[in-house]
Amino acid sequence: MTPLLTVHNLETSYGPVMALRGVSLSVPEGSIVTVLGSNGAGKTTLMRTLSGVLVPRKGSVRYRSKRIDGLEPDRLVGEGIVHVPEGREVFPFMSVIENLRMGAYTRRDRSALGGDLDMVHEYFPVLAKRRDQEAGTLSGGEQQMLAIARGLMAKPSLMLLDEPSLGLSPVLVGEIFGIIRRLNQEQGLTIILVEQNARAALEVADHGYVLEVGRIVMDDKAERLLASDDIREFYLGKAVDGSRGRRRWRKRKSWR
């Protein structure tokens, strides 16, 4: 089966600074693929390039075997690729329901919106309760849920989820990841998940890529990455008693 999305040798720069240095990955339909990496590894740049906000300098992105690199977001959202940006970027002075309607901006089938609102409210009951409240007055967790729900209103086949756990309490992180898994299983939504919370991400994902300074340095099935020594040491914060002991050439990462 051909993958839903194939990225080949993608290079993206901010002026002279090269943020992606030849990234290739493939995302099978119906799967959750996670991209792990530390600050500045290029995760968000990758997401922005895939959603059309940034234009790559080299390489190609194929979606349903169609070239999509260089297309604008308004085209890509129409094609079914939606980007839920990090930091829950809601429209602060609009009500929750208006935010959700904006998610459906590119939709032509306006009559189906009512049903989709019900579907979204079923996953995020709190949004139904807060329907007419200004989005800027929601709590952080509710804003993150709104951002995801707004993305769902575009009826995507592929959702690019950037750091959904950022700044949320462990309980909320658990809740949001539970919903992500349900969306994948029940709606058949394909998801690319960028996360610093590597454990939570690997637990829901089917496949994981590790991005470091703009390159994919490792990729494997999620459960194998969870068990891998390197991942355990650098991304899960566990000490590994290997033959080299604690003296590694690089300091242990300490973001947790």
Add this chain to the structure above:
Amino acid sequence: MDTLQLLISGIANGCIYGLIALGFVLIYKASESVNFAQGDMMILGAFLAIALINTNQADLPFLLGLAIAGISLGVFGYLLDALLLRRVFGQPQLTMVVLTIALGFVLRFIIGAIWGHDPVGLETPMSGQRMSVGALTIPVVDAVIIVATVFLVAILWLFFARTRLGLAMQASSQNQMAAYYMGIPVKRVVSLVWALSGIVAAIAGVLFAAKGAVEPAAGLVFGIKAFAAAVIGGLGSLPGALAGGLLIGVMEPFAARHLPSHVAQVSPYALMLLVLILRPSGLFAQARQKKV
């Protein structure tokens, strides 16, 4: 009775200030910069309408002339953004401020070159007529201005609150990046806001010219007063812009009546300073910090 008469004339003036202030706020919210040519766009609209409507010119029916002037300014606003201002997007805000100030000069010059520098009035069906309400005698023009403004504001409110494009304009101004991510064609939406502000400017210009004579240079002073109105209302709030405009419009005739003339002339700016000192974000500020 005199007071009431002054009040009505002040409200009519204030409506026009308010409409121009509305244009300032629309652009401020969409492009995050101030369009200092707003007053000159109004005067351009006024002269276009005069050229279309007056009997010694094209002699078109009033409403037809108004519609053509409005559409022309709308197209002008759209193209101005799409062809010129979009190129300086991402530059410091000052770039666009300087650009629109320069544009104002160019517009004033062009208007003067085409239509001359003498004051001209717009001939309207209600020119010179007065009507009596009880013991009051008010110019019909003033009543028309007030009714037209209320009508226009109601339409704008419905547009922003109910239509897909209006909501997309709100969304783009509140969080441009998120709007872009959601597939809203932000650049086109911003250009359409410029078109809208051009239309509003043209209508304000027609109302202004219906009330008295206009000259090419009038846009500068009028624009700056309307800018003061927008600042008083809290730059970024549409109801605030209208309220600020009304405040200045009503204040002016009373100041002129009761204060020495040199003091009366600075009264709008004195009010702006006062508001900036006491409530720096304006009377109707829409401000909330983003939660992190």
